[in-house]
Amino acid sequence: WSLHLCESVGSTNAEALRLLQLEEVPFLVLAEAQTSGRGRRGRSWVSPFGQNLYFSLAIRVQGGAGQLAGMSLVVGLAVMQTLRLIGLPQAGLKWPNDVYVDGRKIAGILLELTGDPADVCHVIIGIGINVNMVEAAGIDQLWTSIREHVGMVDRNELVLTLAGTLKRYLERHAEAGFSALKQEWESNHIWQGRSCTLSTGSQDYSGVVLGVDEEGGLRLMINGDQRSFSGGELSLRLD
Ligand code: ATP
């Protein structure tokens, strides 16, 4: 992957989307800081200078919706395995793609698409990992960083480990699809079998988490009925 290193950008995802007009994919954008880091559902990602990883990989995906199904969950698996490799065996996943350590959020993932998802498109895989951050204002939920568990970490080494792990998972996903990784994902879901509430924004659904479907949608058992939910605006919380 060719590399774009930025001192400070609004968002590495936005920068990758801009560079798509100028550069061949695949390429990677890394920044020391983001001034408008993006989270899911229009929320913001706290991104102070020099402490964390702000990583956006631009790739081309061909072959229709099947090639995209479950991709963001697979990226979550790659981030989780990266954290385990550097000494955090307790890293786990929260549907759809948050990475948690001991009940606190340590990393977030935001995939953005341009082009035709049914044919050829570009996907920006945005990953934020809290690395050496020990204090932060404006995060309205429990969070942690790698440093709190294993001490100061070299961010260059972390990028290399993440890039290698992500490449392997993306290749496996492209070759065999999400179904080949579904079981691995479910066995690392921190809320598997737990009673949770899924919010669509306009409605709440309470049920027991059964796992995920072949496309990466969440499967809930609600009053004896199984239902699958998918879409970018959904949010899951523990009852
Ligand atoms: P869910 O993913 O279940 O919908 P969420 O609360 O994690 O819920 P997201 O939209 O995925 O929401 O992520 C954005 C949220 O992440 C922000 O509203 C904030 O609470 C939190 N957040 C922002 N920056 C950081 C950070 N650097 N580390 C950890 N959490 C952060």
Ligand code: BTN
């Ligand atoms: C979330 O949990 O809501 C997703 C957060 C994603 C944050 C990363 S940091 C690198 C990339 N650039 C962004 O603006 N967002 C993603």
